[in-house]
Amino acid sequence: MVIYHGSKTVVVKPNVKGSNTTNDYGPSFYLTKDINAAKSWACKNNSVGFVNEYKVDDKRFSELKILDLTNKTKFSVLNWIAILMHFREIDNSFAKRNKLVLEWLEKYYIDVDLYDVVIGFRADDSYFRFPTSFISNDLSFEDLENVFLSGNLGVQYAFVSERAINLLRYNGFIKCNEQYLGHYYSIVKDATNKFDELISRPRDPNKKYVLDLMREDNEH
DSSP, rough: EEEEESSSSOOOOOOTTTTTTTSSSSOOOBBBHHHHHHHHHHTTTOOOOEEEEOOHHHHHTSOOOOOOOOOTTTHHHHHHHHHHHSSOOOOHHHHHHHHHHHHHHHGGGOOGGGGEEEEOOOTTTTTTTHHHHHHHSOHHHHHHEEEHHSSTTEEEEEOOOOHHHHTEEEEEEEEEEETTTHHHHHHHHHHHHHHHHTTSSSSOOSSSOOOHHHHHHHHO
Protein backbone atom coordinates (compact mmCIF):
# COMPACT_ATOMS: atom_id res chain seq x y z
CA MET A 1 0.00 0.00 0.00
CA VAL A 2 1.26 3.47 -0.91
CA ILE A 3 -0.04 6.25 1.33
CA TYR A 4 0.63 9.99 1.61
CA HIS A 5 0.93 12.74 4.21
CA GLY A 6 0.60 16.36 3.09
CA SER A 7 2.70 18.70 5.20
CA LYS A 8 4.68 21.94 5.25
CA THR A 9 7.79 19.87 6.02
CA VAL A 10 9.45 16.63 4.97
CA VAL A 11 8.59 13.91 7.51
CA VAL A 12 11.05 11.03 7.33
CA LYS A 13 10.18 9.60 10.74
CA PRO A 14 6.44 9.94 11.45
CA ASN A 15 5.16 10.19 15.02
CA VAL A 16 2.18 11.58 16.90
CA LYS A 17 4.20 14.10 18.92
CA GLY A 18 2.89 17.56 18.27
CA SER A 19 -0.27 16.17 16.70
CA ASN A 20 -3.31 18.28 17.52
CA THR A 21 -5.42 16.57 20.18
CA THR A 22 -8.54 18.16 18.66
CA ASN A 23 -8.09 16.56 15.24
CA ASP A 24 -10.94 14.38 13.96
CA TYR A 25 -9.67 11.19 15.62
CA GLY A 26 -7.46 12.72 18.24
CA PRO A 27 -3.64 12.66 18.30
CA SER A 28 -2.62 10.50 15.33
CA PHE A 29 -0.49 10.62 12.20
CA TYR A 30 -2.92 11.39 9.38
CA LEU A 31 -2.51 10.04 5.86
CA THR A 32 -4.49 9.45 2.68
CA LYS A 33 -4.32 7.19 -0.37
CA ASP A 34 -5.38 10.16 -2.52
CA ILE A 35 -2.26 12.03 -3.61
CA ASN A 36 -4.31 15.01 -4.82
CA ALA A 37 -5.91 15.34 -1.38
CA ALA A 38 -2.44 15.23 0.18
CA LYS A 39 -1.30 18.00 -2.16
CA SER A 40 -4.28 20.13 -1.13
CA TRP A 41 -3.46 19.68 2.56
CA ALA A 42 0.20 20.50 1.90
CA CYS A 43 -0.75 23.78 0.23
CA LYS A 44 -3.53 24.74 2.63
CA ASN A 45 -2.20 28.09 3.85
CA ASN A 46 -1.06 29.70 0.61
CA SER A 47 2.41 28.22 0.77
CA VAL A 48 3.82 25.28 -1.19
CA GLY A 49 4.39 22.21 0.96
CA PHE A 50 5.39 18.60 0.52
CA VAL A 51 3.69 15.28 -0.06
CA ASN A 52 5.51 12.62 1.94
CA GLU A 53 5.15 9.13 0.48
CA TYR A 54 5.22 5.92 2.53
CA LYS A 55 4.86 2.24 1.79
CA VAL A 56 3.13 -0.22 4.07
CA ASP A 57 3.33 -4.00 3.84
CA ASP A 58 -0.25 -5.16 3.12
CA LYS A 59 0.03 -8.37 5.14
CA ARG A 60 1.37 -6.63 8.25
CA PHE A 61 -1.22 -3.86 7.86
CA SER A 62 -4.05 -6.43 7.79
CA GLU A 63 -2.82 -7.76 11.12
CA LEU A 64 -3.46 -4.41 12.84
CA LYS A 65 -6.63 -3.57 14.73
CA ILE A 66 -8.43 -1.37 12.22
CA LEU A 67 -11.58 0.67 12.79
CA ASP A 68 -13.04 1.32 9.34
CA LEU A 69 -15.82 3.86 9.82
CA THR A 70 -16.47 3.93 6.07
CA ASN A 71 -17.85 0.38 6.28
CA LYS A 72 -21.56 1.16 6.01
CA THR A 73 -22.61 -2.38 6.93
CA LYS A 74 -20.95 -2.12 10.35
CA PHE A 75 -21.00 1.54 11.27
CA SER A 76 -23.27 4.55 11.02
CA VAL A 77 -22.49 8.19 10.39
CA LEU A 78 -23.60 8.56 14.03
CA ASN A 79 -20.51 6.63 15.15
CA TRP A 80 -18.36 9.02 13.17
CA ILE A 81 -20.07 12.10 14.61
CA ALA A 82 -19.80 10.78 18.17
CA ILE A 83 -16.03 10.38 17.73
CA LEU A 84 -15.79 13.78 16.08
CA MET A 85 -17.61 15.48 18.94
CA HIS A 86 -15.40 13.68 21.46
CA PHE A 87 -12.21 15.15 20.01
CA ARG A 88 -13.05 18.37 18.22
CA GLU A 89 -13.15 21.63 20.15
CA ILE A 90 -16.70 22.95 20.30
CA ASP A 91 -18.05 26.22 21.59
CA ASN A 92 -19.33 26.18 25.18
CA SER A 93 -22.62 27.81 24.20
CA PHE A 94 -23.17 25.16 21.52
CA ALA A 95 -22.43 22.42 24.06
CA LYS A 96 -24.89 23.87 26.56
CA ARG A 97 -27.67 24.33 23.98
CA ASN A 98 -27.29 20.79 22.71
CA LYS A 99 -26.40 19.01 25.96
CA LEU A 100 -29.07 16.32 25.64
CA VAL A 101 -28.17 15.51 22.03
CA LEU A 102 -24.46 15.29 22.81
CA GLU A 103 -25.18 12.98 25.74
CA TRP A 104 -27.34 10.81 23.49
CA LEU A 105 -24.57 10.63 20.88
CA GLU A 106 -22.16 9.21 23.45
CA LYS A 107 -23.83 5.81 23.08
CA TYR A 108 -22.41 5.71 19.54
CA TYR A 109 -18.88 6.61 20.61
CA ILE A 110 -16.11 4.10 19.86
CA ASP A 111 -12.85 4.32 21.79
CA VAL A 112 -10.24 4.84 19.07
CA ASP A 113 -7.43 4.11 21.53
CA LEU A 114 -8.39 0.45 21.28
CA TYR A 115 -7.31 0.46 17.61
CA ASP A 116 -4.09 0.87 15.68
CA VAL A 117 -5.63 2.66 12.70
CA VAL A 118 -8.88 4.55 12.15
CA ILE A 119 -10.17 4.90 8.59
CA GLY A 120 -12.80 7.59 8.25
CA PHE A 121 -14.12 10.69 6.59
CA ARG A 122 -12.47 14.08 6.72
CA ALA A 123 -14.22 16.91 8.52
CA ASP A 124 -12.08 19.98 8.08
CA ASP A 125 -13.49 23.31 9.22
CA SER A 126 -15.39 23.86 5.97
CA TYR A 127 -17.47 20.72 6.56
CA PHE A 128 -17.72 20.90 10.35
CA ARG A 129 -20.96 22.90 10.03
CA PHE A 130 -22.77 19.84 8.68
CA PRO A 131 -22.51 17.66 11.81
CA THR A 132 -23.07 20.64 14.12
CA SER A 133 -26.21 21.62 12.17
CA PHE A 134 -27.44 18.03 12.46
CA ILE A 135 -26.88 18.15 16.24
CA SER A 136 -28.79 21.46 16.37
CA ASN A 137 -31.74 19.72 14.63
CA ASP A 138 -31.40 21.94 11.54
CA LEU A 139 -30.08 19.31 9.09
CA SER A 140 -31.71 15.95 8.47
CA PHE A 141 -29.93 12.67 9.03
CA GLU A 142 -30.48 11.74 5.38
CA ASP A 143 -28.84 14.94 4.13
CA LEU A 144 -25.95 14.54 6.55
CA GLU A 145 -25.44 10.94 5.47
CA ASN A 146 -25.53 11.91 1.80
CA VAL A 147 -22.81 14.54 2.30
CA PHE A 148 -20.42 12.23 4.09
CA LEU A 149 -21.08 9.01 2.19
CA SER A 150 -20.91 10.61 -1.25
CA GLY A 151 -17.13 10.29 -1.27
CA ASN A 152 -16.46 13.94 -2.08
CA LEU A 153 -14.73 14.60 1.24
CA GLY A 154 -12.13 11.93 0.84
CA VAL A 155 -11.02 9.32 3.33
CA GLN A 156 -8.20 9.70 5.81
CA TYR A 157 -6.16 7.11 7.68
CA ALA A 158 -5.31 8.00 11.27
CA PHE A 159 -2.35 5.94 12.45
CA VAL A 160 -3.04 5.94 16.18
CA SER A 161 -0.59 3.46 17.68
CA GLU A 162 3.19 3.22 17.59
CA ARG A 163 2.73 -0.29 16.22
CA ALA A 164 0.96 1.15 13.18
CA ILE A 165 3.36 4.06 12.69
CA ASN A 166 6.32 1.69 12.79
CA LEU A 167 4.96 -0.01 9.65
CA LEU A 168 5.40 3.18 7.60
CA ARG A 169 8.46 3.05 5.36
CA TYR A 170 9.47 6.47 4.04
CA ASN A 171 9.67 6.50 0.24
CA GLY A 172 10.60 10.10 -0.50
CA PHE A 173 8.66 13.32 -1.06
CA ILE A 174 7.11 15.39 -3.80
CA LYS A 175 7.23 19.17 -3.62
CA CYS A 176 3.84 20.51 -4.61
CA ASN A 177 3.59 22.94 -7.46
CA GLU A 178 1.77 26.24 -7.18
CA GLN A 179 -1.33 25.07 -9.04
CA TYR A 180 -2.49 23.47 -5.76
CA LEU A 181 -2.32 26.70 -3.75
CA GLY A 182 -5.99 27.51 -4.34
CA HIS A 183 -7.31 23.96 -4.44
CA TYR A 184 -8.11 23.73 -0.73
CA TYR A 185 -10.15 26.93 -0.93
CA SER A 186 -12.17 25.59 -3.84
CA ILE A 187 -13.13 22.71 -1.53
CA VAL A 188 -14.16 25.25 1.10
CA LYS A 189 -16.25 27.12 -1.49
CA ASP A 190 -17.96 23.90 -2.62
CA ALA A 191 -18.72 23.03 1.00
CA THR A 192 -20.17 26.46 1.66
CA ASN A 193 -22.40 26.28 -1.41
CA LYS A 194 -23.59 22.79 -0.50
CA PHE A 195 -24.32 23.81 3.07
CA ASP A 196 -26.23 26.95 2.03
CA GLU A 197 -28.26 24.91 -0.45
CA LEU A 198 -29.21 22.22 2.08
CA ILE A 199 -29.95 24.52 4.99
CA SER A 200 -32.20 26.78 2.88
CA ARG A 201 -34.49 23.91 1.85
CA PRO A 202 -37.90 23.63 3.52
CA ARG A 203 -37.95 20.93 6.19
CA ASP A 204 -38.94 17.61 4.65
CA PRO A 205 -41.50 15.76 6.83
CA ASN A 206 -40.33 12.47 5.32
CA LYS A 207 -36.79 12.93 6.59
CA LYS A 208 -35.57 12.34 10.13
CA TYR A 209 -33.84 14.90 12.29
CA VAL A 210 -31.84 14.21 15.42
CA LEU A 211 -34.81 14.78 17.75
CA ASP A 212 -36.79 12.24 15.72
CA LEU A 213 -34.01 9.69 16.18
CA MET A 214 -33.83 10.37 19.90
CA ARG A 215 -37.61 10.02 20.22
CA GLU A 216 -37.54 6.70 18.40
CA ASP A 217 -34.83 5.50 20.75
CA ASN A 218 -36.93 6.37 23.79
CA GLU A 219 -39.94 4.56 22.35
CA HIS A 220 -37.88 1.38 22.13
